[in-house]
Amino acid sequence: MQADHILYLIFCLIAGGAISAGYIAFITLLGVFEKLSEKYKTNNLVGLLETVIILGVTFGNVIHLFQISLPVKIIGVVIYTLFGGIFIGCLSGALAETLDIFPILSRKFKVRDFLPYVIIASALGKGIGSIVELIFL
Amino acid sequence: MERVTLYFALEQSILVASRKVHIEDIATIYCRNKDFYHQVAKLEVTTMPDGEQSQVVVTAMKIIQLISNLSDKIHIESIGNPETIIYYKNLKDGSKTKSKLKAVFLMVLAFIGTGYSIMTYNEEVNTRDLLFNIYELFTKESATANNIHVNLGLIAYSVGLTLGMIIFFNHGINRKNTDDPTPLQVQMRLYEQEVNECIIIDNTREKKTIDAS
Numbered sequence: 001m002q003a004d005h006i007l008y009l010i011f012c013l014i015a016g017g018a019i020s021a022g023y024i025a026f027i028t029l030l031g032v033f034e035k036l037s038e039k040y041k042t043n044n045l046v047g048l049l050e051t052v053i054i055l056g057v058t059f060g061n062v063i064h065l066f067q068i069s070l071p072v073k074i075i076g077v078v079i080y081t082l083f084g085g086i087f088i089g090c091l092s093g094a095l096a097e098t099l100d101i102f103p104i105l106s107r108k109f110k111v112r113d114f115l116p117y118v119i120i121a122s123a124l125g126k127g128i129g130s131i132v133e134l135i136f137l
Numbered sequence: 138m139e140r141v142t143l144y145f146a147l148e149q150s151i152l153v154a155s156r157k158v159h160i161e162d163i164a165t166i167y168c169r170n171k172d173f174y175h176q177v178a179k180l181e182v183t184t185m186p187d188g189e190q191s192q193v194v195v196t197a198m199k200i201i202q203l204i205s206n207l208s209d210k211i212h213i214e215s216i217g218n219p220e221t222i223i224y225y226k227n228l229k230d231g232s233k234t235k236s237k238l239k240a241v242f243l244m245v246l247a248f249i250g251t252g253y254s255i256m257t258y259n260e261e262v263n264t265r266d267l268l269f270n271i272y273e274l275f276t277k278e279s280a281t282a283n284n285i286h287v288n289l290g291l292i293a294y295s296v297g298l299t300l301g302m303i304i305f306f307n308h309g310i311n312r313k314n315t316d317d318p319t320p321l322q323v324q325m326r327l328y329e330q331e332v333n334e335c336i337i338i339d340n341t342r343e344k345k346t347i348d349a350s
Contacts, residue, residue: 002276004277005276005286007275008272008276008286011271011275011290012268012271012290013293013294013296013297015294015297016293016297016298016299016300016301017298017300017301017304018297019297020298020299020302020305021302021305023255023258024302024320025305025320028320028321029324031328034321034324035328037243037325038325038329038332045240045243045244046319046321046325049243049244049247049321050306050319050321052244053247053251053306054299054302055248056247056249057251058295058299060251060253060254060255060256061252061255061256061295061298062295063252064259064260065259065294065295066288079249080253081253083246083249084249084253084256085253086246087249087253087254088253090250
């Protein structure tokens with residue numbers, strides 16, 4: 001192993017650190033987990049939640065980056081992608097909320113009473129759009 | 138006879154386990170006259186609605202009314218929040234299993250969801266090819282998937298990813314209680330305060346608060 005190899009390793013290490021810190025800051029700022037755990041009144045589990053997040057990111061990153069095939073059959077894939085989809089849905093919902101889309105729209109169009117329907121409609125739209133994009137295009 | 142000053146400070150929000158709520162449950166009280174202190178502490182504020190969980194907003198004005206009904210000789214000072222939210226949670230065995238199941242669901246979501254979203258990120262920016270290109274940039278050799286040094290770089294990236302999160306969450310082995318709370322904890326408390334404010338405003342507008350009358 002030569003000096004440039006070691007330089008490359010150090011570069012990769014620091015790159016990973018920067019990316020994961022940015023990723024976690026993004027998730028924390030969007031507030032996916034605090035909203036979920038407030039909803040479920042599991043506030044005393046913050047430490048465990050952080051550990052699980054760290055493990056989850058490490059696991060997902062490793063199996064994707066090294067393209068490891070796991071013996072989980074179709075049911076494992078379905079469970080993994082189902083929860084992945086739930087999380088991405090939460091993420092996009094939280095992003096919309098952080099950008100104050102719904103409060104601004106509801107003030108502008110005076111649709112306060114219909115807000116639940118607006119949210120359900122946007123969720124359905126996301127689901128249908130995803131199906132159309134993944135299957136029919 | 139001289140009037141005795143009684144100070145009370147309402148909490149911002151409080152979780153109770155019994156349906157009968159007394160003043161001592163939702164506020165800290167100080168009074169030099171011990172008789173008044175004990176009488177006031179045991180005053181009943183409200184009875185929580187039945188059910189698994191519920192919440193009511195009580196104003197400081199209501200507490201003042203209750204105490205001044207007790208005796209004319211007390212001078213009342215409120216130094217806490219003008220309103221407080223009382224959360225009631227029925228702690229039966231059934232609800233405990235339910236909340237455990239919810240916690241398990243949250244953990245599974247955290248594990249799989251974050252893993253899946255880091256995969257989408259890696260896919261989006263094409264991390265593999267990027268790291269291969271960087272290898273070629275550093276070493277002037279062409280990178281192949283079976284090259285041990287290239288794969289060491291991928292491992293270093295993964296280790297860096299984990300280390301970055303541990304540093305961000307301040308989550309090492311030598312974590313002490315005196316350390317700053319983690320970013321997630323700070324965000325959680327901020328969010329809790331916003332929720333409390335929202336509940337208070339909503340209840341006040343709909344005139345559902347337990348107020349002086």
